[in-house]
Structure formats: structure tokens, C-alpha cells
């Protein structure tokens with residue numbers, strides 16, 4: 001059996017393309033597991049709900065690791081910015097959605113919010129450090145004048 005990485009539909013091995021997702025990849029169950037994509041019979045047991053999005057695969061991975069550390073079943077899946085997205089948001093880039101089981105949504109949402117705040121703070125710190133460095137460079141330039 002093979003599975004569509006986009007929608008998870010099951011196909012016979014000789015099928016090369018998902019009927020619903022043109023251009024998508026069909027992979028075996030092992031690969032689905034490696035990519036933390038739910039197989040059809042697995043996803044029937046619990047409904048996975050999107051609790052967050054990431055704009056790059058590293059952030060998505062970070063979120064997944066964070067939730068896994070809290071023993072929350074989680075997977076991220078890449079989405080393509082479709083034509084609609086280009087028109088409405090002007091953003092043709094792919095993005096990643098983070099999904100967890102329904103009963104873990106609240107906890108996961110809180111964890112992701114905290115993580116995001118931390119990531120933002122780190123980015124801010126980096127910006128501040130760069131600013132300070134700039135100031136120091138300015139001081140160094142004006143130093144000879146102040147010495148007199």
C-alpha cells in the first residue's frame with residue numbers, strides 16, 4: 001500500500017498519483033511514519049486539529065520537538081501556498097501546520113504560544129545586540145575627538 005503525503009489516502013502500489021492531490025507524492029507506510037504523517041486507520045481513532053503554523057521547516061521541527069517532549073502526539077505537514085493564498089495574502093511560500101489530537105489542543109496551544117514568545121524575544125535580543133554593536137562602533141569613531 002502507498003499513501004498520499006498530502007491527504008493520507010491509501011492507494012494500491014501501482015498507483016503513481018493521488019486522485020485528489022495532483023503532483024503529490026505517494027509513499028509507503030514506513031515513510032509516512034518517518035514523516036509523522038498519520039495513516040488512514042490511525043487517524044480514524046482521533047481527530048487531529050491544527051494548533052499552529054510555522055513559516056519554515058526549522059520552526060515547525062522546533063514546535064514538534066517541544067510538544068513531543070510534553071508527550072503530546074504531534075505532526076507537522078507542509079502546505080503549499082495555493083493560488084488563493086497568493087491572491088488574498090500575497091504569500092506564495094509554503095508553510096507548515098502543526099497538528100495535535102483534539103484532546104491536546106488546549107495544552108499544545110499554550111505551549112506553542114509560550115515557545116513563540118520565546119522565539120520572538122530571542123529575535124528581539126539579537127536585534128538589540130546588533131544595535132548596541134552599532135553604537136559601540138560609533139563611539140569608537142568619535143573617541144579621538146573626545147580625548148582632547
Ligand SMILES: [Zn+2]
Pocket residue numbers: 004005006007008009018019020021024
Ligand atoms: Zn491526496
